Amino acid sequence: MSLIHIDSLSKHFKILNRREGLSGAFRDLFSGDYRTVEAVAGISFDIDAGEIVGYIGPNGAGKSTTIKMMTGILKPSGGTLQVNGLVPYDNRIRQAQIMGVVFGQRTQLWWDLPVIESFKILREIYKVDQKTFDHHMDMFNELVGLKSLYTQQVRTLSLGQRMLCDISASFLHNPQVVFLDEPTIGLDISVKAKIRSVIQKLNREHNTTIILTTHDLGDVEALCHRIIIIDKGKILYDGDIKRVNSLFGAYRTLKLQIDNFTESTLRTLAEKLTKNFGEEHGVTIAETEEFWTDVTIDQARTPLSDVLSFVMSSFPVSDVRIVEISMENIVRKVYDGALA
Amino acid sequence: MSITYFLWRSIYQNRETLRGLTFNETYVYVALGSAVFILLKTYVDWQMSFDIREGMIATYLIKPIDLQFYVLFTSLGFFLTSLGAITIPTILLLIFVFHIEIPVGIGLAIFPLSLILAYLLSFCFDYFIGLLGFYTESVWGLSITKEIIVTVLSGALIPLQFFPEAIQKILLWLPFQAIYYTPLTMVAKPDLGWGTFLPMLGVQLFWVIALFALTRLFYNQAVKVLRISGG
Numbered sequence: 262m263s264l265i266h267i268d269s270l271s272k273h274f275k276i277l278n279r280r281e282g283l284s285g286a287f288r289d290l291f292s293g294d295y296r297t298v299e300a301v302a303g304i305s306f307d308i309d310a311g312e313i314v315g316y317i318g319p320n321g322a323g324k325s326t327t328i329k330m331m332t333g334i335l336k337p338s339g340g341t342l343q344v345n346g347l348v349p350y351d352n353r354i355r356q357a358q359i360m361g362v363v364f365g366q367r368t369q370l371w372w373d374l375p376v377i378e379s380f381k382i383l384r385e386i387y388k389v390d391q392k393t394f395d396h397h398m399d400m401f402n403e404l405v406g407l408k409s410l411y412t413q414q415v416r417t418l419s420l421g422q423r424m425l426c427d428i429s430a431s432f433l434h435n436p437q438v439v440f441l442d443e444p445t446i447g448l449d450i451s452v453k454a455k456i457r458s459v460i461q462k463l464n465r466e467h468n469t470t471i472i473l474t475t476h477d478l479g480d481v482e483a484l485c486h487r488i489i490i491i492d493k494g495k496i497l498y499d500g501d502i503k504r505v506n507s508l509f510g511a512y513r514t515l516k517l518q519i520d521n522f523t524e525s526t527l528r529t530l531a532e533k534l535t536k537n538f539g540e541e542h543g544v545t546i547a548e549t550e551e552f553w554t555d556v557t558i559d560q561a562r563t564p565l566s567d568v569l570s571f572v573m574s575s576f577p578v579s580d581v582r583i584v585e586i587s588m589e590n591i592v593r594k595v596y597d598g599a600l601a
Numbered sequence: 602m603s604i605t606y607f608l609w610r611s612i613y614q615n616r617e618t619l620r621g622l623t624f625n626e627t628y629v630y631v632a633l634g635s636a637v638f639i640l641l642k643t644y645v646d647w648q649m650s651f652d653i654r655e656g657m658i659a660t661y662l663i664k665p666i667d668l669q670f671y672v673l674f675t676s677l678g679f680f681l682t683s684l685g686a687i688t689i690p691t692i693l694l695l696i697f698v699f700h701i702e703i704p705v706g707i708g709l710a711i712f713p714l715s716l717i718l719a720y721l722l723s724f725c726f727d728y729f730i731g732l733l734g735f736y737t738e739s740v741w742g743l744s745i746t747k748e749i750i751v752t753v754l755s756g757a758l759i760p761l762q763f764f765p766e767a768i769q770k771i772l773l774w775l776p777f778q779a780i781y782y783t784p785l786t787m788v789a790k791p792d793l794g795w796g797t798f799l800p801m802l803g804v805q806l807f808w809v810i811a812l813f814a815l816t817r818l819f820y821n822q823a824v825k826v827l828r829i830s831g832g
Contacts, residue, residue, distance in 0.1 A: 274828065334662040336825050357665035369660040386664055 263307035264438060264470050265331065270340035271494075272301040272326050300326040302494035303340065310437065311468040313460075315485035315502065317475060319589050323494040324474040328440050331472070332362055345437060358387065361431030361469075365443035368427055370415045376426055377411040380433065387434035394433070400466070401429040404459050421452035428456065432463050438470040439463075445477050457483045476588055482506065490595060497595045505591070512590075513565050515556040517572060518580035522552050530554070530576065537571055538563050557586075605631055606699070620762040622789070625702055630760050630789040632701055634781060636691040637716065638757060640683045641723045641780060643676045646747070649731030650740040658827070668824075669817060672731070673724055680720060706791025711798055715784040718805040722780050725812035726751060732816065735823040756782035760789070776808040 278294045279285065301323040308314055318324050329335040330342060333349030333356050342348060349356045362369070370379040384394050401407040405425040410418065418426065424444060431439050441460065445453045461484060464471050475481060481488060481502065488505050490498040498505065519526055527546055534544055543559030556572070558565050565583070572578060609631065613624045622630070649672065652658045661671055695701040703709065730747050734740045752758060755777040761769050772778050783801050786793075 329659065332663050334659055334827070353662065354665045354667065357663055360663065362663040364659065367655075367657060367660060369663065386666055 264310045264345060265306075265308040265472075266341070266343045267307070267331075268305045268341040269303045270301060270305070270327070270330065270337055270342050271299065271303050272323075272330060272335065272338045273297050273299045299494050301330070301337075304491065304494070304496050305340075306489060306496065306499055308470060308472065310470050311464075312487060313464055313471040313473065313485050315473050315475065315481035315488040316491065317478075317481060317488065317588060318491040318497075319592055320476075322491045324491060325442060327491070328362075328442050328472070328474060332360055332440060333357065358434070359437045361434070361436035361439040363424075363427045363431045363439070363441045363444050365424070365441075365446040368415060368423055370423075370426060370430060372416045373414060375412050375414055376407070376418070379415060379426075380430065383430055383433050389434050393435065397429075397433055397435075401432075404462060405429060405455070421448050421455075424448065424452070424456060425459065428459060428463070432466075432469065435467055436469065438472065441471060441473045441475075443475055444473070445475060445480055453477065453479065460484060478585060478588070478591075490592065492592050492596075497592065507561075512586040513558050513560060514584040514586060515558060515565065515569060515572070516582040516584055517554045517556060517576075517578050518552055519554060520577040520579050522554075526576075527554065530556075530572070533575060534568070534571075538567070544568060603699075605635070620760075622760060622762055625704075626789040627760060629701060629703055630785045631758075632695050632699070633692070633703075633788055634757055634785050636688050636695065637719075637781075637784070640680065640688045640716075641720055642683075643720070643724045643727045644679065645672050645676050645724065646727040646730035646734070646740050646744045648672075648675075649728075650734045650738075650744075653734045653738055653827075662824075669728065669813075669820060672728060673721075676724060703788060704791050707795065708787035708789075708791030708793060708798060711802065712784055712787045715787055715802060715805060718802070718809055719780045719784050721809045722776060722805065722812065723751075725809070725816055726780075729812075729816050729819065732819055732823045735827045738828075751777055751780065754778070755780045756785070760785070776812065779805045779808050 274297070275295045276298055277289065277292060278296055279289055280292075304323075304327065316324055316327070326335065330337050331344060331349060333353040336350050342350075344356060345359060347356060370376070371382065374382075380394075380398065383389075389397075398407065407426065407429060410422060410426065415423065415426070428441070428444060431441075444460070445456055448456070457480060460471065460473075463469060471484075473480065473484060485502055487500065488498070488502045489496060490505070527548060531546055534546075538544070541562060543562035545557045547555045547557075556568065558568050569581070573581075606628065609624065609628055613619060613627075617623065619627070649658070652661070661668060696703065726747060730740050730743050733743055737743065754772055754775060756772075757780070761772055761778060761782050764772065772782075783805055787798060787801070
């Protein structure tokens with residue numbers, strides 16, 4: 262039986278349509294003018310024990326709402342949701358014992374207490390016995406060097422240190438499932454890499470199921486075998502990451518700043534690319550901001566380096582940036598039928 | 602404290618008793634009232650409102666803990682701090698600087714117990730307002746309103762005896778008086794005897810249990826509409 266079972270789950274919020282200005286605020290007091298927002302509009306999936314699943318989508322897609330329902334702090338508006346055979350919302354306290362949660366945006370540790378005290382409180386709250394506690398603390402120390410932070414107050418930790426503490430804390434009570442809601446938000450590359458390896462090791466240690474939401478496709482690539490893409494409350498894709506990988510792995514966007522940019526520059530660039538690489542070059546061009554040209558390259562057809570050296574030699578380029586394809590672009594490509 | 606002293610001195614002028622209270626009894630009541638005023642404020646309504654608006658409430662709800670007891674025990678930390686930092690120094694100040702005569706009697710001995718029950722009651726009101734924040738998200742207006750109602754109707758400013766008789770009768774049936782009037786009466790008139798004090802403690806205990814249960818039921822309703830801000 263699957264650990265998490267979700268069937269046509271939905272959640273809608275009633276939101277007051279607020280009016281502008283002071284007089285609007287007064288009239289809002291007596292307003293019955295609500296609209297319903299479907300944050301999650303009927304999703305279904307099953308997750309097995311031990312899986313690491315990437316749950317991704319653009320901002321406002323309904324990711325966090327789904328997580329909050331799975332953790333039992335939001336009541337679903339409809340559908341079935343079971344974690345380990347129980348409904349999380351109806352058994353919140355019991356279910357919390359088998360779950361770990363990390364919200365990237367806020368800490369679940371005690372802001373004013375030293376790190377070790379936070380862990381001791383968690384030990385009491387989750388009723389972790391001393392032996393398991395010591396074993397886990399040793400493991401965390403090995404993984405993230407927790408011991409050197411023991412006496413520091415949580416509020417004095419750097420974002421990266423805090424996140425490592427938070428992730429450790431969520432694994433303290435040996436949960437069956439851990440929800441990581443944007444654990445790498447705002448972190449630099451080296452800390453991200455560290456967090457990814459820690460997550461991987463913790464997953465293997467007890468075969469813990471991990472559900473990861475993120476905006477960083479690197480996280481997903483490094484950690485997950487399965488990926489669920491959600492947008493506007495609906496599931497767009499659920500399956501092996503390899504197929505999605507061909508989308509965001511292959512595409513890179515080259516941002517160019519070309520001197521003496523005129524209306525005709527884009528046309529000339531397109532013509533020259535066709536001339537050089539043939540009709541099927543798989544390169545698309547668009548002007549996004551002023552003086553910046555976006556060249557999106559399908560590396561399966563034309564190598565990025567070839568395009569780069571060609572453009573550099575034939576245009577007066579003053580600045581170049583290479584960008585990985587964004588979540589929004591992936592979602593757009595999925596809508597366009599890229600995975601169909 | 603001096604202002605209070607001269608205010609009540611002039612109210613009493615040359616009279617021995619007013620409404621069954623001597624000047625000293627009233628003064629002990631009012632002076633001690635101000636010493637425990639901060640102590641009996643739990644501020645959990647403000648704290649909960651902050652947690653709801655910032656979305657921190659989610660980090661409590663993901664833990665296998667009961668929200669009511671979690672909030673209560675967090676506030677006990679503040680209780681002990683205000684006890685040591687404000688209430689006890691104020692009482693010492695009253696005794697040694699203002700030479701207030703606190704009468705000795707059984708009332709004084711059970712005063713601490715009554716004060717704890719009063720705190721739990723005050724907590725219930727604040728927690729209730731905090732839960733209303735699940736609906737309204739901000740509790741600023743509600744908190745201020747509650748503050749005024751509790752302060753006036755509980756006898757925190759003046760002993761209930763100074764209210765008109767009819768209103769006194771109503772107030773004695775309400776839970777507010779059990780917050781300030783009950784414990785303060787025990788110090789102001791410590792010789793009323795067990796026959797008076799036991800029922801007073803009983804009433805306090807009744808309200809604590811009733812309001813704890815009611816706010817628990819209300820929590821089950823309120824948590825359904827909770828929205829988590831941010832993220």
